[in-house]
Amino acid sequence: MWKKLILIVVFALLVLPENGLSTRIEVMLWNGTANRPLGDYPFTIEIRNSEGRVIQKKEMRTASDGRYTLSTPVDKPSVFVEVNYRGVNYEGKAMLSKGIYRVEIPVYEITDREDMVKVMQRTAIISLDSERSISVFEILHIRNGGKRTFVGRFNDELDLHQVLYLSMPEGYRLTHLQGLDPRKVVTYRRAVVTQAAIPPGDREYILGYTITSDRGVFSLAFKGETRVTLLLNEREGWQINPSGFKNEGKTNAFGRSYNKLVKTKDKAEVVIYSPLYKPPQKGWISALFFGTSLSLFILYIMKNNFRRYLIRREVKKLQDLISFIRTDGDALSYYAPFIRIIEDRIEQLERIGNGPAGTERD
Secondary structure: OHHHHHHHHHHHHHHHHHHOOOEEEEEEEEEOOOOEEOOOOEEEEEEEOOOOOEEEEEEEEOOOOOEEEEEEOOOOOEEEEEEEEOOEEEEEEOEEEOOEEEEEEEEOOEEOOHHHEEEEEEEEEEEEEEOOEEEEEEEEEEEEOOOOEEOOEEEOOOOEEEOEEEEOOOOEEEEEEEOOOHHHEEEOOOEEEEOOOEOOEEEEEEEEEEEEOOOOEEEEEEEOOOEEEEEEOOOOOOEEEEEOEEEEEEEEEOOEEEEEEEEOOOEEEEEEEOOOOOOOOHHHHHHHHHHHHHHHHHHHHHHHHHHHHHHHHHHHHHHHHHHHHHOOHHHHHHHHHHHHHHHHHHHHHHHHHOOOOOOOOO
16 A cells, blocks of 8 residues: 555656646747748747746747747746847746746847937926036837837947937936846946847836036026927026926926926927026126227227338338448449339338338439
8 A cells, every 4th residue: 555655756746846836837939020920930038936946948939820839837937038139138037827927029120210209398397406517317119119229330430339329418427227128328528328229119218317516507408399398306506597498387296296387389498507606797798798899999999000111111221221332432333223112112102101201213
């Protein structure tokens, strides 16, 4: 009897991992551009246990119908799938559905047509931190309305591959990224350049950055068709000067009250002044204007006298030259034509400058 019981237990241990204790996983790869399964194509699968430890990671290949099915003894696994198609990586995580962990990953053909991708909305939450800095938390709504993954193109001027070029305010410093791989983001003085491909559909990028100014002046400018919404908190002593925005009053966000500004023109700007900012004094402007006007007036009055001075100086040089030539009595007849030319020039200069005739002719 004990022998029979032992055989039953051993048999159950051999059978149950395949039928009762095993976890079934189904992977499906799909070409979203052609709308067909991606058959006989390699992918990488990673299986982790409930503690996050990697139990299995290896490369598989789909069947002709784009599917791959396997079983694992791991209970409640985390299953991740990655596939590279046309140079673009696509990732997916399996979700439990009717006792089966399923993951379906669409892949797409690629394009560099810029009209496929648009920044539909920029929403910026602006916090007035200190007199010399403000913080901006910006949410960008990106849409690829086509059926191909946008991969961008090489920017010769920047000497790098560019997918999106996002204009940024002067003096910004990037502090936070979400929805983007930091390794595929390049910052410039007035821009952020992304290098991550954008598949079809909608997605959000979140940028956090600070803007610094020693003068206490902060400017954020926006242009184009992109919708822009600004949420600003109020602080005593601060001034907000919007242009191309409509003030829609108060709104609540993240448990705080903000002033809501909505962009209404293609070109819009908001300038923020902290208490540190000191506007130019009108007295200094008047003094500068008066001083400049007086200087121009004096130059206008003196220009004729200065001109006469230059002419008289030139006449004196020519007269000295004639006197020097006449010291050579033996060659005087030889230099006579040159002397007449010089004397004619002296008369011409004296007529221009109304100077006295100071030369006698032979």
